[in-house]
Structure formats: C-alpha cells, structure tokens
Amino acid sequence: MSKIIRVGVTFPPDLLRELDEVLEETGYESRSKAIQDSVSAFVSEHKWLREQKGMRVGVLVVLYDHEVKGLNEALIDTQHEHADVIYSSMHIHLSERDCLEAIAVKGEAEEIKKLTQELKTKKGVKQVKLSIVY
Ligand code: NI
Numbered sequence: 125m126s127k128i129i130r131v132g133v134t135f136p137p138d139l140l141r142e143l144d145e146v147l148e149e150t151g152y153e154s155r156s157k158a159i160q161d162s163v164s165a166f167v168s169e170h171k172w173l174r175e176q177k178g179m180r181v182g183v184l185v186v187l188y189d190h191e192v193k194g195l196n197e198a199l200i201d202t203q204h205e206h207a208d209v210i211y212s213s214m215h216i217h218l219s220e221r222d223c224l225e226a227i228a229v230k231g232e233a234e235e236i237k238k239l240t241q242e243l244k245t246k247k248g249v250k251q252v253k254l255s256i257v258y
Pocket of ligand 1: 190215216218223224
C-alpha cells in the first residue's frame with residue numbers, strides 16, 4: 125500500500141455541512157474517504173478533458189449565482205471571446221440567485237476546453253458540466 129500523506133484543507137461551513145449530509149446518506153465512514161473519491165473524480169474528469177481532440181459537439185451546463193458582482197458580464201465576455209464554438213445557448217432563471225445556462229458547443233476540442241476552463245474558474249460559478257456527445 126502506498127504511503128498516506130496528511131493535508132489541511134479549509135471549507136466554507138455550508139459546504140462542509142452538505143458534505144456531512146451526503147456522508148450520512150451514503151454511508152461513508154469518513155470524510156477522508158469521501159474527499160479522496162471526489163478528488164479522484166475531479167482528476168479523472170480533467171484527464172478525460174485533456175485527451176479530447178479534433179472536432180467535437182457537446183453541451184456545457186453552467187450553474188452560477190448572478191448576484192456575484194461582475195459575474196454576468198464576465199460570463200458574457202467569455203462567451204463572446206469563444207463565439208466561434210458556441211452554437212446556441214439557453215438561460216434559465218432557477219431561483220432568486222441561481223441561473224442555469226445550457227451552451228451548445230461545436231468546434232475544436234482545444235477551444236471548447238479553454239471555454240470550459242474559463243467558465244469553471246470564475247468566482248460565483250457553482251458548477252460546470254461538459255458533455256461531449258460526438
Ligand atoms: Ni438568470
């Protein structure tokens with residue numbers, strides 16, 4: 125068995141509470157195991173994305189808090205910068221704060237990746253999921 129390394133991680137209280145609820149529901153015996161599984165999924169998702177090449181078609185689903193200052197404008201700017209791979213988009217006002225955007229993408233994998241990363245890393249963006257279908 126490989127050596128285990130201990131690291132310190134900070135969490136917003138809400139996220140930690142939600143994590144504990146999931147642990148309770150799913151029967152995980154420790155936070156460490158759940159966090160290791162999450163990190164592992166995060167890493168394989170990144171590896172999968174890195175391996176995508178050539179022409180691709182898919183959908184990006186973006187969940188974000190529109191009350192975060194400047195976020196709306198930043199998301200629109202990013203989409204304009206990558207307009208050549210954006211086929212169409214749909215905006216849904218989910219709740220008072222949350223917006224969901226479904227962005228149909230078609231084009232070079234490299235550029236779809238750049239667009240995905242740029243959306244993902246903005247403050248106030250809660251979730252970005254990319255489904256490549258073709
Ligand atoms: Ni909205």
